[in-house]
Amino acid sequence: MSDQPPPQPLTEAELSARLRGLAAQGAAPATGAQARDRAQRRRRGQRVVLSSTALAAAALTALASGALGSVTNASAPPAASVSHTPTPVPSPAPVQRVTIDLEAYTLTMEGRRFRISGLQEDCPIGEKAVTVTAKHPSITLRPDRFTKYVPRLQWAVTFTDRRHHERLLMWALDPSAGLNSIGHNAGPGAVALSPRDGKWVYDAIKTGARVEIKGRQAASADPDSVCYERQPVTGDQ
Structure with missing residues (x-):
């Protein structure tokens, strides 16, 4: 067990003085409403990060699929075209x-x-x-x-x-x-x-x-x- 005596509760005047000091240093503790607002913002930020991650993954999947499709299409041989060139007709023999x-x-x-x-x-x-x-x-x-x-x-x-x-x-x-x-x-x-x-x-x-x-x-x-x-x-x- 510690031999130190338990801390003495602060008086109202001491608590107010400390709060004023923290406020002056920009580190005033948040009130209950401020704490709840910060928690909601963190949760929304997490959801945004998760949504962005899911969209990025979907984009990568679509890109990969498109690239694979392009490779598949490029590797496929072109369909043979049907020639419509008329068969040449020999010229008639010259008339005597x-x-x-x-x-x-x-x-x-x-x-x-x-x-x-x-x-x-x-x-x-x-x-x-x-x-x-x-x-x-x-x-x-x-x-x-x-x-x-x-x-x-x-x-x-x-x-x-x-x-x-x-x-x-x-x-x-x-x-x-x-x-x-x-x-x-x-x-x-x-x-x-x-x-x-x-x-x-x-x-x-x-x-x-x-x-x-x-x-x-x-x-x-x-x-x-x-x-x-x-x-x-x-x-x-």
Whole structure:
């Protein structure tokens, strides 16, 4: 047991003096109301700290989830795209082109030029450009009504006119007929080549070839009975 005597209670005057001294030093003890207010503030501060901690933890969880999702999405291969590019179509083969010059008496094709006979003025072909539709090794036309001459033509090349009639375009002279008509207007409705040239052109020209006919042609013509080479060609002959 302590040998010190128990403390003597302070008198009211001593207690007031001590309280004034503490107040002067800024350390006055709190009253009961002040103590309760301080306790409530501490509890609210603890709740705020706990709420902030919970929100921070939730934010970290969301951030981690987002990061993981980003990594997962980045690692996933992109979906294969469907190509809608149209399949290229090969260009059509160029059309064979042939030029007949009635004033120069020439036929040009495949880089070669051949001499021809021209058209009688009263028997024009009547077209500026035609398409080759058929070839015949030989054809026999209807007889000329005046001379009764029966035209038998070799290596004939034909086209289809505006009336949908197959017509003679060019042919090769008979070897025995001579070449007097070459370079002159002698054909009654079609052009003629020499026997050798006519065979070469016949072999080289293709069905579908586009033939340009240059030079002057008469605006009107005698009937087919006169221009017998303008007669429609019928069937294989």
